[in-house]
Amino acid sequence: MSENKPRTETSKEMRKEPGRIVACPTCSKSVRWDATNPARPFCSERCKLIDLGAWADESHRIPGSPTEDDVLSEDLNSDTPR
Numbered sequence: 001m002s003e004n005k006p007r008t009e010t011s012k013e014m015r016k017e018p019g020r021i022v023a024c025p026t027c028s029k030s031v032r033w034d035a036t037n038p039a040r041p042f043c044s045e046r047c048k049l050i051d052l053g054a055w056a057d058e059s060h061r062i063p064g065s066p067t068e069d070d071v072l073s074e075d076l077n078s079d080t081p082r
Contacts, residue, residue, distance in 0.1 A: 026050050 026047035
């Protein structure tokens with residue numbers, strides 16, 4: 001089985017063509033941000049899935065106020081129609 005993996009380019013290759021170079025959020029490799037990289041901003045599908053897993057197990061989360069969370073939870077559990 002062949003995966004459609006974007007190729008991680010060397011620094012020399014990256015200087016040849018214009019384009020934005022970013023660090024992969026998972027492994028910090030340099031990767032080109034353009035249409036040739038379907039996993040952007042990640043360097044590979046593997047790094048993309050590692051990041052998704054971190055969100056799924058709540059290693060990554062967006063901070064919120066516990067008060068707001070409680071209010072929203074009460075609204076969802078309410079038996080009264082709106």
